Amino acid sequence: MPPVSQLQGSILVKRDDVVVAAAIAAGCTPDTRFQLASVSKQLTAAAILLLAQRGALDLEDRLGRWFGASPPEWRDLSLHQLLAHTSGIGHWHDYPEIDLARRVEWEELLASFHRRPPLFAPGARWHYSSPAYVLLAQVAQRVADRPYAQLLAEEIFAPSGMERTFAGSPGGRADVAPGHGPDGELVPSWDLDMVNMGAGDVWSTVGDVLAWLDVLRVGRLIDEPYRTLMLTTRTSTGRGPREDGYGYGWFTGTLDGEPWFHHSGQNAGFLSFAGCLPASRRRVVLLTNSEAIDRGTFDTLLSVALR
Numbered sequence: 001m002p003p004v005s006q007l008q009g010s011i012l013v014k015r016d017d018v019v020v021a022a023a024i025a026a027g028c029t030p031d032t033r034f035q036l037a038s039v040s041k042q043l044t045a046a047a048i049l050l051l052a053q054r055g056a057l058d059l060e061d062r063l064g065r066w067f068g069a070s071p072p073e074w075r076d077l078s079l080h081q082l083l084a085h086t087s088g089i090g091h092w093h094d095y096p097e098i099d100l101a102r103r104v105e106w107e108e109l110l111a112s113f114h115r116r117p118p119l120f121a122p123g124a125r126w127h128y129s130s131p132a133y134v135l136l137a138q139v140a141q142r143v144a145d146r147p148y149a150q151l152l153a154e155e156i157f158a159p160s161g162m163e164r165t166f167a168g169s170p171g172g173r174a175d176v177a178p179g180h181g182p183d184g185e186l187v188p189s190w191d192l193d194m195v196n197m198g199a200g201d202v203w204s205t206v207g208d209v210l211a212w213l214d215v216l217r218v219g220r221l222i223d224e225p226y227r228t229l230m231l232t233t234r235t236s237t238g239r240g241p242r243e244d245g246y247g248y249g250w251f252t253g254t255l256d257g258e259p260w261f262h263h264s265g266q267n268a269g270f271l272s273f274a275g276c277l278p279a280s281r282r283r284v285v286l287l288t289n290s291e292a293i294d295r296g297t298f299d300t301l302l303s304v305a306l307r
Helices: 037-053 079-084 106-114 130-144 148-157 206-218 226-231 295-305
Strands: 009-015 018-024 202-204 251-255 258-267 270-277 282-288
Touching (some): 037 079, 037 130, 079 130, 282 295
Antiparallel strands (some): 251 258, 258 270
């Protein structure tokens, strides 16, 4: 059993249909919902891929199709490049003027993005970008002609059996974990309805995330070739064997020589991880509402969970 006393949250690990590790820290229950942070990106990618397999869009479509008023250097960026983090658009630290906790209207947020040109020519290299996924969420809701949170609820959460999962601000929902900072203090949430929509806006439980991993593992919901495009390397990250590639919303690589796909996340007050090793049919989910745990301890918990 992983040392869950070091983690304010929940862990769930399964091999085949057998639970090999499950632990819930004090103050949490199986129904406790945590912010998935950047683990949310795979759900954004799934929404785009579902629309692609229906012919509503193409992965080589350019941003200019939806954001025609963009600067010239933005218009030819493709959905593929946004999904794979090869667009050249920066990450949050490249936009220090954006307050991740302050809600703004879309026009203001887009203007902030536009004020800084891409960091490199589209497709030239890999650079992780949450703003790219914010743009993808905007594309998805425009193509689907419904709010992004509703799109995820109807097209991904419901058919995947993710009954406790939702996107955006919690409103009056129950079993929502409060976020805690590095010193254990309560911290305000980032804005999840606009600024982080598509990049880190989903709330879920360990059980629901594991159900989602199984949907992908067994090939439900997303058809070929889109499922393979999502879960296999589209570009190199140069980060070493555990995450040397990126698909669509997933890091790819090997763990102890076995291929896997996985993603971690960090929002204010939350850390998250979801991973799957298809060959050994192992799946692991770690969710916590505290930044007090350091990365070394987090990695130790993961290693113990996967033994």
